Amino acid sequence: MSFAPVARRPGDTAERRRSVLLVLPAVLVTVVVVGGGLGAAVLQSVGLLPVVGPATPSLDAYSAHPDDLLAAVGVSLWIAAASTLIAVVVGTAAAIVIVSGRLGGRIVGAIGAVTVTVPHLIGAATIGLLLADAGVLPRLLGISSEAWPALVGGPWWAAVIAEFAWKESAFVALVVTGTLATRVATYDETAALLGAGRWRRFRHVLLPLTAPSIVISGAISFVYALGSYEVAWLLGRTYPEPLPVLAVRLFQGVSLDSRPEAAAVAVVTSAIALLVVGLAFATLRRTAAWR
C-alpha cells in the first residue's frame, strides 16, 4: 500500500532554467566556502600545505594513529546515533502533541521553540552543572558524588548524548510540526471519518507523510552531533576522544606534523557525514511522500 498525495508538477524547461539561476548565488558561495575549506583540509592531510618546509605528498597523516582514529570513529558514531534516535522519537512525539491543538500541545510547542534558541555551548554547560557528580541534581536529591552515576565524563557519554538529544529533539519537533500542520491534517481527518483509530492513523497517515521530514531532520542532527566539538569536549571523557575533539587536540598539538593529522581526522569526519547524507537521500527517494 502506498500513499502518493502530492503529484510532482512537471515544470517546463524555461521554468527549470530560471530556478537554477535563482539558486546559483547560494550554490556558488557554498562551493567556495565549503569547497575551499574541505579542499584545504584534504591538501593539508596529504602533506601538500605544510606550515614549514617543502610540500611532500604522503598519506602518513591517515595512518599515524590508527587506533585513536578508529576509537574516535566508534565513539562519534555511538554519540551521534544514540542522540539522533532519541531526538527523532521524542521530537516526532512532541510534534504530534503540538499539532493536537490542545493546551498541552501549545506548552510543548513553546518549550520546543525556546530550546531551539539555546546555543549548544550554553546547553552543554547547563547539562554539566545539572548532571555532574557534584552537580545540582545530585545535591537536590541528596545523593553523594560517590554514589551518583558517572553521567558527565562517564563511559557511556550519557551527558553528551542527553545534551544533543534534548536540543535536537526540539529541532526535529519543529521541522515535523511544520509538515504536520500543512497538508497532513486534512488526510488525518479524512482517515478519522473513515473510521481509522489513533494507531492506524499514526501508522498509515502521519508516519508516511512525515517520513521525509523525519529523515532529513534526523540526518541533520546526526551530522551535527558527529562534527560538534564543544559538547563532547565539555561533557566527555579523556579517552577515547570523539572525532572533533581528536581533530582539535591534534590541530593544537605542539609538533608541527600534527596539523596534517588533524586535517586527516577532519576529512574522515566529512566523509562519514557525506555518507550519512547520501544514505538519507537514498532513503528519502524510497519514502511514499517523495515519489
Add this chain to the structure above:
Amino acid sequence: MSSIRPRPLRALSAGLALPLLVLAGCSSPATNPVSYDNWNAVIDDAEGQTVQLWMYGGDDQGNAYVDDVLAPAVAEFGVTLERVPVTDTRDALNRVFTELQAGRADGTVDLIWVNGDNFRTGREADAWLCGWTDVLPEMANTDSDDPLLESDFGTPVDGCEAPWHKAQFTLAYNADAIPDPPTTLEGVLEWAEENPGRFTYPAPPDFTGSVFVREVLASVSGGADEVPAAYSDDAFDELTPALYDRLAALAPSLWRGGDTYPANEAELGQLFADRQIDLMMTYGPATLTDLVADGTYPPGTTVLPLEDGTVGNASFLGLPANSDAVAGAMVVANVALSVEQQVAKAHPDVWGQFTVLDIEGLDAEDRALFDELPQSPVVPGYDVLSRNAHGELSAEWVPALDEGWRTNVLTR
C-alpha cells in the same frame, strides 16, 4: 536525465579548483622583518599603534591586571593595549601559523604570553621576531646570567621573547582533610593510594598535568638531577618505563579510578572546590589567596612544600614575526618589565606573580618596594616556594612525555 548530469559536475569541479588555487598560492610564509636598534625610533613608531596581547583568559586576576594596570601605563606612550583571551596559548600560536600560512604580513597577533613548547614550536616555524629585547631599556634590571631567562625549557631565548614573570609549580592540600600531609612527591603518590579517589591530575597535554608528569619522572628517577635536561631517545627509553609503570599503578587509586581525568587545571580546581579531592596542583599559586578568601576553596587550603622541590620557570612575551605593531609591542614589553609594573603585578591583591627582575641588583629604593609587598595568608613568598626548585626539562621532552602518557597510562 543523463544529458544534464555532467554539467553540474563540471561546474562543481571548476568551483572547487578556484578556492584551492587561491589557497595553494599563498602557502609560503611572508615575514615582515622590522628591526630597531634605537629606542627613540621605537617610541616614535609606537605612537598610535594598537597592540593585541593574546593570553590565557582563564585567570581573572591576570585579566584585571592587564586591563586596569598595564593598559593605562602603555596608553601614556600612545599605545592601545587590547587583551585577546584564549583558552590555550596554542590557540594564539595557531592563529599566527594560520596567518603565516596565508601569507599575511599584517598579522593580528602582536604579543603572546608564552613559554616552553609553544615557544619552541614557534621558533621551529620562524614565527617569532628575534633579537628585539636588547633594545628594551628595562632589560638592564634583569640578571643576564639568570638561567630561567637565558633559556626557555632548554630553548635559547636569543632575544625572541621578553621576560614577564616567574612561576613555581605548587601543590596545595586541604589541611582539614589531611592532618598529616606527605613531604615528598613519592609521599603524595603513596597518600593517594592510601586514600583512593581523593587525588587526580589533569590529563596531559594540559599544561598542569604535563608538569605533574615531569615531576613524577624526576621522583621515580631518583631526583631532578638524574633526568638530563636535553632530550634524547636513549634517556627517554631508559627513564620513562618506571614513570609510566608508576602512574599506571597509581591510576586505580585516582578519582573515578583513573577511568577519566580532568581536562585542565580549572576542572581540577572544581573537584577540589567540591571537596571531591583533597590535593590539587597549580602553576599559578597566586590565585589560591583569592579562591580561599571568597570561599571557593576549603578554608584549610595550604601550600604543600616538598623536600624534593618543584619545578620553576619563567614566562615571556613573544612577538610574532608578522605583527603589524612591532614598535607598540616592544613598548608594551618594556613597560611590563619596569619596576612599577613588576611590583604592582607581584602584589597578592593584583596578580601575585613573581618578578623576573634581579632584585639584588636594584636600587635600594626599588628593592624596598618589593620588600614592602604584603604576604598572602595562604601562599608563602617566592623564596619559600622555590626552595630546592629545579629547572624545566627541554621543550622536546614535553610532547614525547605527553604522548607516552596517552599510550602507556591513559589507554593502557
